[in-house]
Amino acid sequence: MMRRIVGVLVLAAMAGWPAASGAWGMQVHRLITGLAIDGLPPALRSLYATQRAFVIEHAVDPDLWRVVGLSGDLGPEDPNHFLDIDALGEPAPFAGVPRDWNAYVARYGADKVEKFGRLPWRATEVYGKLVEAFKAMGRGTGYGADNVRYLSAIMAHYVEDAHQPLHAAENYDGQLTNQRGVHSRFETELPLRNWSRLTHPPVHTQPIGDIKTFIFSAVVDSNALVAPILNADKRAAQNLKKDANDRLIYDDGYYAAMYAAVRPILQKRLTDSANGVASVLVAAWTDAGKPTESIRRP
Numbered sequence: 001m002m003r004r005i006v007g008v009l010v011l012a013a014m015a016g017w018p019a020a021s022g023a024w025g026m027q028v029h030r031l032i033t034g035l036a037i038d039g040l041p042p043a044l045r046s047l048y049a050t051q052r053a054f055v056i057e058h059a060v061d062p063d064l065w066r067v068v069g070l071s072g073d074l075g076p077e078d079p080n081h082f083l084d085i086d087a088l089g090e091p092a093p094f095a096g097v098p099r100d101w102n103a104y105v106a107r108y109g110a111d112k113v114e115k116f117g118r119l120p121w122r123a124t125e126v127y128g129k130l131v132e133a134f135k136a137m138g139r140g141t142g143y144g145a146d147n148v149r150y151l152s153a154i155m156a157h158y159v160e161d162a163h164q165p166l167h168a169a170e171n172y173d174g175q176l177t178n179q180r181g182v183h184s185r186f187e188t189e190l191p192l193r194n195w196s197r198l199t200h201p202p203v204h205t206q207p208i209g210d211i212k213t214f215i216f217s218a219v220v221d222s223n224a225l226v227a228p229i230l231n232a233d234k235r236a237a238q239n240l241k242k243d244a245n246d247r248l249i250y251d252d253g254y255y256a257a258m259y260a261a262v263r264p265i266l267q268k269r270l271t272d273s274a275n276g277v278a279s280v281l282v283a284a285w286t287d288a289g290k291p292t293e294s295i296r297r298p
């Protein structure tokens with residue numbers, strides 16, 4: 001999560017927090033990934049069992065790549081984490097947004113693609129690498145299983161981002177409606193304050209079909225939840241006090257009201273997210289022919 005790193009750090013600095021407070025959003029990635037790993041079917045669970053901590057920790061890596069400004073095949077890392085699907089001139093449920101990468105770039109141009117994001121294509125790219133890693137593992141290639149675990153962590157990150165509603169809308173931080181900071185309030189503070197009160201049902205895996213279609217559908221579902229989240233934030237912030245600089249103080253009362261209003265949405269997206277990660281890992285393993293971990297002896 002942690003949608004646009006610069007914005008988050010600037011806000012954090014303005015609020016006087018250490019920049020590392022972005023790590024809270026990262027903690028939610030870790031928690032969801034843990035739920036997903038623990039819910040994998042037995043045939044896969046053993047592959048991850050001894051490296052559970054490794055996979056969970058590396059599920060935050062893509063957000064760290066943004067911090068250091070790494071670039072991949074599609075361009076800079078930042079737009080890999082979102083798709084502002086409601087900014088693309090198509091009505092919901094956005095069937096008119098091109099699913100083909102070249103068509104998407106041709107229609108909107110490189111600048112808009114960078115601005116509005118490319119999460120489904122990045123997720124598809126990483127999925128392909130994960131399938132190849134599973135195949136390499138099955139052949140007993142050196143590092144095959146290690147690569148599977150690493151790419152599983154990276155895959156988990158993008159699947160989780162697709163399920164965060166505010167990664168799927170132009171008004172991703174309430175910046176268009178005078179609700180700045182809602183991105184972090186929703187994805188970080190709200191779930192962490194309430195993690196033990198939320199229910200985390202056992203993960204349920206299901207066939208996902210085509211990976212890009214699956215990610216697009218997660219993004220479309222995410223977008224539909226943006227309005228209720230923003231409405232709830234507006235109501236919960238109605239009677240907040242302001243600090244000396246005229247900024248709202250998001251206190252316990254705000255978070256209690258917000259939780260009461262959006263708990264079903266938060267609950268659903270965390271659960272969908274964990275289910276999605278587990279289902280995508282099973283799908284990649286299945287596409288690779290369900291290999292078992294083997295080590296080729298010389």
Ligand SMILES: [Zn+2]
Pocket residue numbers: 001002003062063081157161
């Ligand atoms: Zn992210």
